[in-house]
Amino acid sequence: MPKDLAIVGLGAVGANLARRLVASGHSVQLGARRPADLAALIAELGHAARAASPDLACRNAELVFLAVPAHAAVEAVRAAAPPAGAILVDCNNPLLFVDGPIWKPPAEGSTAAQLQAAFPALRVVKAFNHFGAELHADPMLRGGPADAFVAGDDAAARQRVLGLAAAMGFVPRDAGPLRNAAVLENLAVLWIQLALHGGLGREFSFRCEQRPAGEAR
Ligand SMILES: NC(=O)c1ccc[n+]([C@@H]2O[C@H](COP(=O)([O-])OP(=O)(O)OC[C@H]3O[C@@H](n4cnc5c(N)ncnc54)[C@H](OP(=O)(O)O)[C@@H]3O)[C@@H](O)[C@H]2O)c1
Numbered sequence: 001m002p003k004d005l006a007i008v009g010l011g012a013v014g015a016n017l018a019r020r021l022v023a024s025g026h027s028v029q030l031g032a033r034r035p036a037d038l039a040a041l042i043a044e045l046g047h048a049a050r051a052a053s054p055d056l057a058c059r060n061a062e063l064v065f066l067a068v069p070a071h072a073a074v075e076a077v078r079a080a081a082p083p084a085g086a087i088l089v090d091c092n093n094p095l096l097f098v099d100g101p102i103w104k105p106p107a108e109g110s111t112a113a114q115l116q117a118a119f120p121a122l123r124v125v126k127a128f129n130h131f132g133a134e135l136h137a138d139p140m141l142r143g144g145p146a147d148a149f150v151a152g153d154d155a156a157a158r159q160r161v162l163g164l165a166a167a168m169g170f171v172p173r174d175a176g177p178l179r180n181a182a183v184l185e186n187l188a189v190l191w192i193q194l195a196l197h198g199g200l201g202r203e204f205s206f207r208c209e210q211r212p213a214g215e216a217r
Contacts, residue, residue, distance in 0.1 A: 003062030004029045005164075008054045008080045013091055014067035015041055016136035017128065022048045024168045031057030031064075031080055054080035063087040063160065065128070070094035070111045074118050084121035087157045090181070091128040093188040101192040103185055112151070112181035125152035125161045126181035130188045131205040132195060139170045139205075146205035149184055151175040173208060 005021060007014045008031040021028050022045045031054035032038055038051040051057075058064050058080040068076045070092040082088065090112040096102045108114040116124040127150040128136060139146040148170035152158040162172035175184060187206065194200045 004057075004060050005063050005065075006031055006057045006061040006080075006082070007065045007067065008032075008058065008076055009066060009068035010038055010041065011067065012133035013128070013136055014065065016133045017065050017067065017091070018045060018049055019137050020139075020168050022046075026167075029057040029061065031055075058082040058086070061086050063089060063164070065089045065091060066115075067091045067128075073111055073115055077115060077119055077122070082122060086122055087154075087160060088115060088119065088122045088124045089128065089161055090115055090124055090126050093129050093185050095189065095192075100197050101189045103189050105182065105185065109179070110181040110185055112178055112185075116153070116178060123152065123154040123157035124178060125150060125154075125157050126175075126178065126184050127151070127161050127165065130184050130191055132191065132202040134202055135205050139168065141203075141205060141207070143207065145169050145171050147171045147173045147207045149173045149175040149187070151178055151180040151184055153178045171207070 005026055006029040007018055010030055010032045018028050027048045030038055030051045035051040042049055042051050061082045064082045073092050092111050094105050094111045096104045106114040108117050112124050112126040135146050148165035150158055150161045165172040195202050
């Protein structure tokens with residue numbers, strides 16, 4: 001039986017991830033503490049989406065997107081209990097807001113590292129955390145699609161998420177091992193600073209641009 005894509009946390013990020021996944025031809029299991037609250041989203045997404053409690057949504061998951069407040073991340077995964085070997089995509093940022101965003105990581109060094117330490121049987125990948133939720137729904141910007149930076153220690157899991165990001169219309173960028181999750185969480189700090197305090201607004205993202213080989217300066 002093919003395994004599922006699941007999303008735990010159906011706020012701004014989780015709901016827009018669901019919209020993008022369905023728009024790109026995937027089916028999704030939506031895990032929420034009150035699945036009945038997702039009736040409007042299910043009506044919008046049609047047969048490709050189903051709502052359930054987090055543990056039921058993740059029961060047969062190959063890959064789980066986690067989009068909850070960072071302080072609730074460990075508790076949410078414990079309740080969802082994805083099967084051993086599943087990929088856990090950590091979309092979360094451990095932030096405080098005092099005149100702008102401040103990175104406040106847990107003792108392990110990042111939310112992703114905290115999750116990997118708490119759930120060694122899961123393969124944690126950091127991704128989809130470094131741009132606003134509008135981009136989760138639609139990655140297309142004026143100059144092309146947004147980059148999706150993906151960090152994780154399990155090479156196969158990282159490749160799976162890079163492939164999924166490409167299928168969703170992002171430009172996938174391999175950001176290396178899970179230690180770089182701290183970098184991606186700080187990229188989110190910079191995104192929020194520029195969006196909310198730097199005059200860019202929410203409809204932008206970071207993109208890698210290369211000079212064409214051999215082009216004169
Ligand atoms: N908003 C953005 O633009 C953005 C962009 C990139 C990354 N992020 C990160 O993504 C994460 C989610 O952000 P968001 O803006 O989508 O937040 P949000 O709109 O506040 O939604 C959070 C969701 O998490 C659920 N939740 C909370 N605790 C839970 C638990 N213990 N178990 C299961 N579900 C739980 C909430 O459901 P209930 O109704 O059950 O409380 C809610 O649906 C955050 O870590 C944030 O830093 C946000």
